[in-house]
Amino acid sequence: MTRSRGLGLAYLSPYIIGLMVFTMVPFLASLWLSFTDYDLMSAPVWTGLDNYIELFTEDRTFRRSLWVTLVYVFVTVPLKLGFALFIAYILNYKLRFINLFRTAFYVPSILGGSIAIAVLWRYIFATEGLVNMFLAQFGVEPINWFGDPTNALFTITLLRCWQFGSAMVIFLAALQSIDKSLYEAAAIDGASKLHSFVFITIPLITPVIFFNLIMQMVQAFQEFNGPYIITQGGPLKSTYLLPLYIYDEAFRRFDMGYASAIAWVLFVIIMILTLVAFWSSKKWVFYAGDKRS
Amino acid sequence: MKLMTTTALVGALCAGTVQAAELRMSWWGGDDRHTATQAGLEACGAKHGHEISAEFTGFDGYLEKLTTQMAGGTEADIVQVNWPWMPLFSRDGTGFADLATLEAIDLSQWSEAQLAATTEGGHVHALPVSTSGRVFFFNTTTLAEAGIEPPTTWEGFFSAAATLRETMGEEYRLFNAVKETAQLLVTLHAVQQTGKDLVDPETNRVAWSVEDLADAIAFYGRMVETGAVMSMEDEAAEGNVNLYEKQAWSQGRIAGSYEWDSTYNKYADPLAEGQVIDSFPPLMTEGAVTEGIYRKPSMVFAVSRNADDPEAAAQILNCLLNEPEGIDALGDTRGVPASAVAAERLIEAGTLNPEIVKASNIVAEAEGPTVSPFNEHPEIRSDFLATMEEYAYGLLDAQDAAEIIIDNTNKVLAKFD
Numbered sequence: 001m002t003r004s005r006g007l008g009l010a011y012l013s014p015y016i017i018g019l020m021v022f023t024m025v026p027f028l029a030s031l032w033l034s035f036t037d038y039d040l041m042s043a044p045v046w047t048g049l050d051n052y053i054e055l056f057t058e059d060r061t062f063r064r065s066l067w068v069t070l071v072y073v074f075v076t077v078p079l080k081l082g083f084a085l086f087i088a089y090i091l092n093y094k095l096r097f098i099n100l101f102r103t104a105f106y107v108p109s110i111l112g113g114s115i116a117i118a119v120l121w122r123y124i125f126a127t128e129g130l131v132n133m134f135l136a137q138f139g140v141e142p143i144n145w146f147g148d149p150t151n152a153l154f155t156i157t158l159l160r161c162w163q164f165g166s167a168m169v170i171f172l173a174a175l176q177s178i179d180k181s182l183y184e185a186a187a188i189d190g191a192s193k194l195h196s197f198v199f200i201t202i203p204l205i206t207p208v209i210f211f212n213l214i215m216q217m218v219q220a221f222q223e224f225n226g227p228y229i230i231t232q233g234g235p236l237k238s239t240y241l242l243p244l245y246i247y248d249e250a251f252r253r254f255d256m257g258y259a260s261a262i263a264w265v266l267f268v269i270i271m272i273l274t275l276v277a278f279w280s281s282k283k284w285v286f287y288a289g290d291k292r293s
Numbered sequence: 294m295k296l297m298t299t300t301a302l303v304g305a306l307c308a309g310t311v312q313a314a315e316l317r318m319s320w321w322g323g324d325d326r327h328t329a330t331q332a333g334l335e336a337c338g339a340k341h342g343h344e345i346s347a348e349f350t351g352f353d354g355y356l357e358k359l360t361t362q363m364a365g366g367t368e369a370d371i372v373q374v375n376w377p378w379m380p381l382f383s384r385d386g387t388g389f390a391d392l393a394t395l396e397a398i399d400l401s402q403w404s405e406a407q408l409a410a411t412t413e414g415g416h417v418h419a420l421p422v423s424t425s426g427r428v429f430f431f432n433t434t435t436l437a438e439a440g441i442e443p444p445t446t447w448e449g450f451f452s453a454a455a456t457l458r459e460t461m462g463e464e465y466r467l468f469n470a471v472k473e474t475a476q477l478l479v480t481l482h483a484v485q486q487t488g489k490d491l492v493d494p495e496t497n498r499v500a501w502s503v504e505d506l507a508d509a510i511a512f513y514g515r516m517v518e519t520g521a522v523m524s525m526e527d528e529a530a531e532g533n534v535n536l537y538e539k540q541a542w543s544q545g546r547i548a549g550s551y552e553w554d555s556t557y558n559k560y561a562d563p564l565a566e567g568q569v570i571d572s573f574p575p576l577m578t579e580g581a582v583t584e585g586i587y588r589k590p591s592m593v594f595a596v597s598r599n600a601d602d603p604e605a606a607a608q609i610l611n612c613l614l615n616e617p618e619g620i621d622a623l624g625d626t627r628g629v630p631a632s633a634v635a636a637e638r639l640i641e642a643g644t645l646n647p648e649i650v651k652a653s654n655i656v657a658e659a660e661g662p663t664v665s666p667f668n669e670h671p672e673i674r675s676d677f678l679a680t681m682e683e684y685a686y687g688l689l690d691a692q693d694a695a696e697i698i699i700d701n702t703n704k705v706l707a708k709f710d
Contacts, residue, residue: 040360040364041384126530127527144526145530147526230532235686236688251361254360256364
């Protein structure tokens with residue numbers, strides 16, 4: 001027994017060591033650093049709550065960045081989930097070349113986080129890019145996608161939504177696990193497709209919606225590549241998400257202590273929203289065998 | 294006793310010799326610099342029996358990467374550093390190895406003045422690779438098509454900009470002014486009018502008055518209003534794209550920019566066939582008290598203080614800068630070399646690109662106040678550009694923008710008192 005336990009631990013050790021060294025140590029170190037003045041080149045100096053006080057009382061950029069981040073998350077996540085569910089619903093039908101379509105729709109999420117796609121996005125939405133060329137066919141004047149502060153955030157949001165593949169695959173798996181007899185019974189009772197979708201499909205996939213909601217929300221709060229490559233957070237900080245601000249403070253302004261404090265505020269916000277989601281899930285997520293259903 | 298004697302003997306024999314070492318070198322640049330530096334490392338590595346791994350990238354992101362490495366003590370053995378970053382990494386001169394203590398480096402190839410710029414606290418913590426400055430590039434092909442002579446004064450500049458658009462079309466711009474180029478054009482105007490650099494070395498505070506800077510910012514505003522340069526909003530429409538990657542540049546629809554003399558190839562190479570750019574000295578304006586050349590030691594090479602084998606790194610560094618193998622390989626990819634022997638060799642061989650020599654001569658001959666490295670301090674630059682952007686989008690007037698920039702800059706400078 002002792003030998004097999006040791007063997008088990010040995011097998012687990014690469015993961016545990018990796019978790020401790022690359023996750024837990026930096027995680028706790030950043031908490032400590034958030035209470036210091038640390039310029040990376042000299043030893044950190046303990047400053048207590050100074051970083052947090054400055055963050056909440058003086059820092060206009062933080063307030064702006066936080067607002068942009070919240071708008072980004074609250075627009076992106078529902079849009080992406082809605083779109084992923086919509087496509088998954090279509091792909092759940094038995095169509096010709098369905099596997100080809102499923103693959104094609106999943107590809108963007110494999111490519112989506114890459115720098116190359118962010119660069120491609122930049123060209124697609126440039127003044128003389130594909131989107132404006134397409135709109136010009138209908139007599140629409142070229143739109144300044146990246147130069148207008150409102151459009152810029154929308155354009156970055158679209159990039160995230162385009163990467164709906166992973167959420168779509170999970171939705172598709174959930175849709176395929178729904179018992180077809182439920183739809184047949186509903187159809188016999190005269191239910192329309194919309195009724196079936198709202199009263200059968202949605203309730204039965206709420207656990208998957210909940211899972212995707214949490215995952216997408218956490219990922220959206222951490223978005224970095226798109227705005228960094230495409231707009232560098234501009235114009236007028238309209239796409240200056242908190243991860244960009246953290247990055248700039250740490251590696252361009254050499255204020256790792258302050259950057260750590262922002263990172264911890266971001267962590268707490270994600271934690272609170274996740275807890276709210278878990279709390280609310282009791283009211284709208286239905287699991288198999290749940291007595292409410 | 295016998296053991297101690299043997300150890301001392303072996304130690305004495307080893308002293309002054311360098312074992313084959315595995316080294317790393319990091320730099321930023323364009324393709325021509327990457328290719329040349331790799332060739333230089335191969336030649337110098339073969340000569341001195343070391344293996345050197347190359348770590349290269351574009352300018353964007355290099356500072357962040359280097360910062361992370363410096364914080365973790367994992368920087369390459371030989372590092373290319375932007376001169377204005379030296380106070381960040383080596384405020385007292387000990388952030389990098391003291392090159393005066395490394396035998397392999399021949400410091401006599403640099404003048405005292407050159408070495409003074411890379412010496413802090415008695416430590417020679419880097420070596421200037423070249424002296425660099427901003428010059429005006431104009432696309433002479435486009436200007437000739439429009440029947441315009443390259444301007445020499447700012448009034449001529451505005452007149453040429455109007456003629457260019459009338460002749461060639463509204464999409465044509467005489468000049469580029471985005472990001473740090475816009476900042477440095479504002480700086481140029483303020484320096485020309487006041488004769489002072491941004492930072493007063495005596496007080497370590499901004500040398501310009503709010504009115505001086507407001508006037509310079511309004512001057513940038515005039516460039517936009519007259520259509521000489523694109524507005525920041527229109528520039529942003531392209532996303533975060535470098536000038537030399539833009540079609541408008543390669544096709545001559547943007548007919549000029551204010552760039553480093555050493556980057557001539559970077560801007561000339563992407564031009565469409567038949568398009569030519571040429572270098573020009575700073576444009577002058579009425580009442581200017583100086584040409585206001587923005588001149589500084591450009592990039593410098595340093596040896597990591599964490600290098601396992603600093604003498605081996607020094608050998609390679611010396612080879613790149615002072616020995617024929619390195620000099621021939623690097624050529625003028627970092628501008629005209631600061632090392633006397635390198636400059637002499639390249640001039641004698643006639644291998645320097647005449648266009649780079651011309652640009653370099655413009656920088657050398659023009660006059661202006663000494664440039665403080667704080668002009669390019671990341672925080673100062675970032676605040677300057679963010680405020681300029683607010684001005685460009687009409688959220689601030691020139692006076693308010695100037696006040697904010699001066700306040701923010703002074704706050705950063707105060708950290709270095």
